[in-house]
Amino acid sequence: MAIRARVALAVLAVLAGAAALPAPAADPSQKGKRAAAAPAAARAASEDGGELIQAQAPPFSEGIFPCTQCHQKPGDPKRRELVFHEEIQQSFHHDSENRWCLDCHSNANRDMLHLSGGALVPFTESYRLCGQCHGDKYRDWRAGVHGKRVGMWNGKKIYLLCVNCHNPHAPRFKPLKPEPAPVRPQEMKP
Amino acid sequence: MTAPGRSKLPVVQPGAQSRRQFLRTAAGGTAAAALGACGIEDLVRSHIHELSKEDLNRIIARLEKKYSETYGKSVTVATNAAMPGVEFGYGLDLSRCIGCRRCVYACVKENNQSRRNPQIQWIRVLEMEKERGVDLVHADPYYQAELVPRPGHFYMPVQCQQCRHPPCTKVCPVKATWSEPDGIVVIDYDWCIGCRCCTAACPYGARKFNWAEPQLPSEEMNPVTHYLGNRPRMRGVVEKCTFCIQRSRVGRYPACVEICPVGARKFGNLLDPKSEIREVMDRKRVFVFKEDLATEPRFYYFYAT
Numbered sequence: 059m060a061i062r063a064r065v066a067l068a069v070l071a072v073l074a075g076a077a078a079l080p081a082p083a084a085d086p087s088q089k090g091k092r093a094a095a096a097p098a099a100a101r102a103a104s105e106d107g108g109e110l111i112q113a114q115a116p117p118f119s120e121g122i123f124p125c126t127q128c129h130q131k132p133g134d135p136k137r138r139e140l141v142f143h144e145e146i147q148q149s150f151h152h153d154s155e156n157r158w159c160l161d162c163h164s165n166a167n168r169d170m171l172h173l174s175g176g177a178l179v180p181f182t183e184s185y186r187l188c189g190q191c192h193g194d195k196y197r198d199w200r201a202g203v204h205g206k207r208v209g210m211w212n213g214k215k216i217y218l219l220c221v222n223c224h225n226p227h228a229p230r231f232k233p234l235k236p237e238p239a240p241v242r243p244q245e246m247k248p
Numbered sequence: 249m250t251a252p253g254r255s256k257l258p259v260v261q262p263g264a265q266s267r268r269q270f271l272r273t274a275a276g277g278t279a280a281a282a283l284g285a286c287g288i289e290d291l292v293r294s295h296i297h298e299l300s301k302e303d304l305n306r307i308i309a310r311l312e313k314k315y316s317e318t319y320g321k322s323v324t325v326a327t328n329a330a331m332p333g334v335e336f337g338y339g340l341d342l343s344r345c346i347g348c349r350r351c352v353y354a355c356v357k358e359n360n361q362s363r364r365n366p367q368i369q370w371i372r373v374l375e376m377e378k379e380r381g382v383d384l385v386h387a388d389p390y391y392q393a394e395l396v397p398r399p400g401h402f403y404m405p406v407q408c409q410q411c412r413h414p415p416c417t418k419v420c421p422v423k424a425t426w427s428e429p430d431g432i433v434v435i436d437y438d439w440c441i442g443c444r445c446c447t448a449a450c451p452y453g454a455r456k457f458n459w460a461e462p463q464l465p466s467e468e469m470n471p472v473t474h475y476l477g478n479r480p481r482m483r484g485v486v487e488k489c490t491f492c493i494q495r496s497r498v499g500r501y502p503a504c505v506e507i508c509p510v511g512a513r514k515f516g517n518l519l520d521p522k523s524e525i526r527e528v529m530d531r532k533r534v535f536v537f538k539e540d541l542a543t544e545p546r547f548y549y550f551y552a553t
Contacts, residue, residue, distance in 0.1 A: 198531075198552060201524070201531075202527060203341075203524060203531070203532065206508065208505075210501070211496065211500070211516045211523070212334075215501075218511070223511070233396060233397065234348045234395065234509065235394065236349050236391075236393055237348065237353050238349075239390045240372065240389060241364070242390060246367060
């Protein structure tokens with residue numbers, strides 16, 4: 059249910075604000091790196107023929123973004139238990155034995171993510187980060203095989219991002235309550 | 249396969265005095281007088297393929313008026329034909345489906361099925377045991393669960409497979425059901441006589457019969473309909489999945505594709521090498537259900553992982 063609501067929200071958000079989509083303005087120093095990233099999305103669009111519109115990522119927990127509200131300077135890069143973000147630490151289940159916050163979140167600029175090579179990635183393009191490890195899913199997703207698209211099969215379509223369906227801190231899809239079973243014929247009244 | 253046989257059948261030539269036209273004339277004098285204007289023409293009209301444009305428009309206008317009055321909202325009945333160069337194909341990722349049945353109810357809502365007594369659903373989700381694989385004898389469509397997927401189980405939704413050699417259309421004694429050029433197998437509910445031969449012939453259980461007057465609450469009725477798709481049905485006719493013909497023929501994804509919370513459902517044009525469905529067929533392990541029956545479905549099950 060929560061996932062459906064999130065998806066619906068994301069779709070609505072896109073429909074409402076399609077014009078405003080091309081990612082919030084970022085630090086000008088990152089411009090070069092973001093431009094280098096752009097061809098990925100553009101290729102996806104041309105491969106399919108139709109117009110592809112990126113869904114808006116689900117909203118952050120209230121009051122948490124921008125992260126630089128609190129993290130103004132780089133922190134201690136040593137892996138450790140944190141005093142803050144308990145709820146994320148508790149639910150963190152994404153190769154948690156080997157990874158921690160700064161493997162994905164940039165220490166230098168907390169409002170950004172980073173690839174393994176150090177290139178910064180805005181939260182709106184987090185799929186590039188996911189694709190580093192999950193290359194097969196990334197390829198399928200760009201082709202429209204993994205994940206979901208809504209809209210027109212022969213035209214304008216909205217594609218959901220990894221984070222629209224998967225919680226990046228605990229990405230395994232959560233079980234859902236199913237809709238009711240069908241009524242058996244003998245149970246139908248005349 | 250059916251084409252040569254079909255062309256040899258006697259076809260009513262426009263202009264020639266047919267039995268139907270004779271009936272119409274006869275009815276015009278007697279029955280029409282008795283029944284007034286309450287649709288006697290619908291009973292003696294020609295097959296939809298033989299209707300003139302004007303006759304079809306008149307029938308559609310009458311249907312729209314009738315439905316709008318019945319459901320208290322402005323109902324449209326589209327008749328748009330298949331798009332040229334399009335053959336629809338559907339992909340369902342069995343490695344993703346979790347059996348949540350969201351598709352079943354999105355379909356019911358979109359396609360105006362009878363809600364209860366009779367309850368009609370075009371999609372049936374089968375729960376199967378991983379140990380047994382695709383084993384219909386042990387498949388359960390009535391599973392009840394707090395949460396899905398249940399451990400040790402996988403789920404296989406079944407709906408009309410839109411066969412290239414559909415057994416259902418072959419057995420119809422009145423040609424009330426046929427394959428459209430874009431591959432959708434459709435039914436003219438006004439032409440169906442309710443013999444249920446097609447229901448028996450379908451190896452997928454995809455065809456549903458309205459044993460009683462369908463129960464469709466006005467407030468839940470979807471007013472955007474297609475003549476061969478989700479317009480309201482009557483008691484005594486057969487219905488089934490049409491790939492949401494009222495949506496797919498204007499370029500939209502079917503309702504089940506858009507609702508699926510795990511993105512297991514793919515839809516597109518098989519003739520377009522860049523479509524999502526072709527991507528699935530080119531790169532994934534694909535199978536069709538009951539392949540040995542040579543029905544050649546346009547509905548492909550696949551495993552993305």
